[in-house]
Amino acid sequence: MERRVFNFNPGPATLPLPVLEQAQAELLNYQNTGMSVMEMSHRSKDFEEIVFTTEALFKEISGVGDDYRVLFLQGGASQQFALIPLNFLSADKTAAYAITGNFAKKAYEEATKLGKIHVAVNTADNKYKEIPRQEDLDIPADAAYLHITTNNTVYGTQWHYIPETNGVPLVADMSSDILSRPWDYQKFDLAYAGAQKNLGPSGVVVVLISKKMLEKVPETLPAIFNYYNLAKKNSLYNTPPTFGIYMLQLVLKWIKAQGGLEAMAKHNEEKAALVYEVIDRYDFYQGYAHKASRSFMNITFRLPTEELEQKFIQEAAAVGLVGLKGYRTVGGIRASVYNAMSRQGCEKLASFMEDFVKKHG
Amino acid sequence: MERRVFNFNPGPATLPLPVLEQAQAELLNYQNTGMSVMEMSHRSKDFEEIVFTTEALFKEISGVGDDYRVLFLQGGASQQFALIPLNFLSADKTAAYAITGNFAKKAYEEATKLGKIHVAVNTADNKYKEIPRQEDLDIPADAAYLHITTNNTVYGTQWHYIPETNGVPLVADMSSDILSRPWDYQKFDLAYAGAQKNLGPSGVVVVLISKKMLEKVPETLPAIFNYYNLAKKNSLYNTPPTFGIYMLQLVLKWIKAQGGLEAMAKHNEEKAALVYEVIDRYDFYQGYAHKASRSFMNITFRLPTEELEQKFIQEAAAVGLVGLKGYRTVGGIRASVYNAMSRQGCEKLASFMEDFVKKHG
Numbered sequence: 001m002e003r004r005v006f007n008f009n010p011g012p013a014t015l016p017l018p019v020l021e022q023a024q025a026e027l028l029n030y031q032n033t034g035m036s037v038m039e040m041s042h043r044s045k046d047f048e049e050i051v052f053t054t055e056a057l058f059k060e061i062s063g064v065g066d067d068y069r070v071l072f073l074q075g076g077a078s079q080q081f082a083l084i085p086l087n088f089l090s091a092d093k094t095a096a097y098a099i100t101g102n103f104a105k106k107a108y109e110e111a112t113k114l115g116k117i118h119v120a121v122n123t124a125d126n127k128y129k130e131i132p133r134q135e136d137l138d139i140p141a142d143a144a145y146l147h148i149t150t151n152n153t154v155y156g157t158q159w160h161y162i163p164e165t166n167g168v169p170l171v172a173d174m175s176s177d178i179l180s181r182p183w184d185y186q187k188f189d190l191a192y193a194g195a196q197k198n199l200g201p202s203g204v205v206v207v208l209i210s211k212k213m214l215e216k217v218p219e220t221l222p223a224i225f226n227y228y229n230l231a232k233k234n235s236l237y238n239t240p241p242t243f244g245i246y247m248l249q250l251v252l253k254w255i256k257a258q259g260g261l262e263a264m265a266k267h268n269e270e271k272a273a274l275v276y277e278v279i280d281r282y283d284f285y286q287g288y289a290h291k292a293s294r295s296f297m298n299i300t301f302r303l304p305t306e307e308l309e310q311k312f313i314q315e316a317a318a319v320g321l322v323g324l325k326g327y328r329t330v331g332g333i334r335a336s337v338y339n340a341m342s343r344q345g346c347e348k349l350a351s352f353m354e355d356f357v358k359k360h361g
Numbered sequence: 362m363e364r365r366v367f368n369f370n371p372g373p374a375t376l377p378l379p380v381l382e383q384a385q386a387e388l389l390n391y392q393n394t395g396m397s398v399m400e401m402s403h404r405s406k407d408f409e410e411i412v413f414t415t416e417a418l419f420k421e422i423s424g425v426g427d428d429y430r431v432l433f434l435q436g437g438a439s440q441q442f443a444l445i446p447l448n449f450l451s452a453d454k455t456a457a458y459a460i461t462g463n464f465a466k467k468a469y470e471e472a473t474k475l476g477k478i479h480v481a482v483n484t485a486d487n488k489y490k491e492i493p494r495q496e497d498l499d500i501p502a503d504a505a506y507l508h509i510t511t512n513n514t515v516y517g518t519q520w521h522y523i524p525e526t527n528g529v530p531l532v533a534d535m536s537s538d539i540l541s542r543p544w545d546y547q548k549f550d551l552a553y554a555g556a557q558k559n560l561g562p563s564g565v566v567v568v569l570i571s572k573k574m575l576e577k578v579p580e581t582l583p584a585i586f587n588y589y590n591l592a593k594k595n596s597l598y599n600t601p602p603t604f605g606i607y608m609l610q611l612v613l614k615w616i617k618a619q620g621g622l623e624a625m626a627k628h629n630e631e632k633a634a635l636v637y638e639v640i641d642r643y644d645f646y647q648g649y650a651h652k653a654s655r656s657f658m659n660i661t662f663r664l665p666t667e668e669l670e671q672k673f674i675q676e677a678a679a680v681g682l683v684g685l686k687g688y689r690t691v692g693g694i695r696a697s698v699y700n701a702m703s704r705q706g707c708e709k710l711a712s713f714m715e716d717f718v719k720k721h722g
Binding site for chain 2: 003004007014021023027044075109196202203204220222223239243244
């Protein structure tokens with residue numbers, strides 16, 4: 001191995017080094033099977049063991065009970081945007097969507113092609129700078145579900161509370177903050193996450209779903225889109241993304257070895273604080289998100305000019321801090337600091353930011 | 362690396378050793394980027410380069426022209442079973458399906474949930490032992506498309522001709538024999554293949570589609586299911602299975618380095634012949650598929666008793682020949698010998714079969 005950089009990409013994102021090292025070591029011969037995990041039949045005992053262990057580990061770490069299933073499916077969050085209305089939004093119902101960012105809006109738009117949608121809240125007028133409060137949410141009592149996006153990757157905002165829905169099923173896209181903190185996952189009837197931010201490589205999506213929700217799936221649905229079928233077959237209805245699930249298992253083992261979600265939250269809060277502290281100390285840096293809505297996963301900020309932002313990105317890359325360019329609708333800088341970003345990476349970024357303001361401020 | 366076995370699994374299946382070795386070598390640092398290819402943004406220049414190169418390579422190897430696109434999507438063939446009727450079967454039309462095996466039947470069943478389906482042929486009565494002839498196919502002149510499955514993994518049969526459809530668009534599941542021989546791919550309006558047999562790891566599906574077909578996609582379709590949208594965005598509408606596409610690119614480079622499809626066909630025919638020759642030489646072995654329909658990818662045969670079959674599988678595994686158990690509806694033995702199975706593997710299997718019949722026959 002040569003030089004590794006600190007990778008602040010928003011997803012696919014940096015992975016824990018020990019996970020990559022283990023994958024590398026056994027890439028040609030998984031646990032003395034004489035083949036790569038990529039070459040194993042998904043119907044083999046060895047691979048079934050991986051799937052069952054991964055589901056059990058996810059349940060253990062997230063703290064959900066036996067009334068939940070955890071599925072490992074192909075695709076990412078964008079596919080769930082379509083599957084959720086297909087499974088749970090019947091023609092006589094309306095689903096509520098909280099539009100709090102880029103992906104929340106995409107989820108909403110995809111759903112409008114499949115059924116009647118009610119906007120529970122839309123923070124676009126405020127440029128998605130803050131998470132709505134409970135009292136901002138308009139949730140029809142008979143809604144099929146409320147859909148929220150717990151962390152907004154593009155804008156750097158994060159829900160720090162779980163909304164009360166008064167019995168309306170709560171569905172969440174947690175792609176960019178799943179397993180980053182202890183949370184009452186059992187308040188969610190369905191939570192999903194593309195793996196490529198906090199859990200593994202792209203191409204696999206985790207779906208945490210209550211058994212109560214599974215009972216609602218209409219039988220007429222194509223088998224490949226049908227959560228009930230996919231759960232009954234233990235994520236093995238069709239050939240799953242086997243290597244992705246294996247990587248996900250390694251990441252879950254790594255999270256557990258770090259001390260689980262309490263330790264993850266401490267790690268994430270402390271390292272994000274290193275960067276936010278520099279932003280708040282210098283007027284040179286302007287945080288994008290309102291303080292109370294700040295994300296511990298994606299840190300967004302602007303510099304005085306676009307030229308300086310460009311220079312920031314270039315000079316950072318030159319010292320091994322990469323992937324810092326903000327999303328086009330926000331501009332500026334975005335540092336994505338998911339579970340796998342080390343404290344050392346954030347220290348180096350904070351220190352670079354101090355140097356940069358001294359040099360150019 | 363320790364011992365590698367000869368892996369006759371039907372898919373996920375064995376991969377070329379040089380491909381795995383390259384992936385292993387650069388797993389922690391892809392081409393001096395300082396990160397794994399799994400950690401790269403799908404919007405980065407480096408990854409876009411991989412996608413564009415992979416599409417160009419696929420077109421070069423398959424010999425299709427500029428009126429085709431090659432997409433690399435999430436999921437596998439099972440998802441295409443649903444996407445094809447969603448994209449191309451309007452309410453006023455009927456689609457024709459040739460039911461020639463297990464996956465052909467699954468494609469048919471999924472389609473019946475989405476539109477009106479006509480059975481062009483069904484070889485179930487003959488236990489799927491042979492591929493239908495042109496004159497067996499009943500293709501309505503106004504069908505939306507004819508769907509065939511070019512190689513039947515479970516039964517070990519393969520289409521050795523491309524059916525004439527008289528203008529009806531031809532759609533094919535080529536999951537288990539894509540790029541295994543030179544073929545006139547331009548006779549197909551859409552050909553798709555889960556990567557995990559001839560092209561790479563599971564979790565990525567290749568869709569070869571004519572631009573003419575893309576024009577037929579209805580705008581109302583959810584974006585994630587919409588081939589037109591997916592093609593327009595160059596397989597980057599959402600986060601694609603980046604590592605799978607990278608592996609697929611390495612496999613395509615390997616195919617090209619071997620001499621392309623002419624060389625692949627020679628390699629595949631010769632090595633399958635080694636095994637078929639033993640089957641035909643001894644009454645002890647009974648080939649499942651009719652000779653004229655035999656597959657060069659999956660070799661299916663029975664032994665005199667199930668006990669002997671069990672013993673065969675065990676003794677073969679003991680000498681490093683694994684994944685030989687037949688599918689439950691056929692029983693017996695299945696040797697899957699895709700592109701990446703070496704001649705040496707088939708030689709060893711043929712030699713083992715000779716020894717086995719001498720010992721137990």
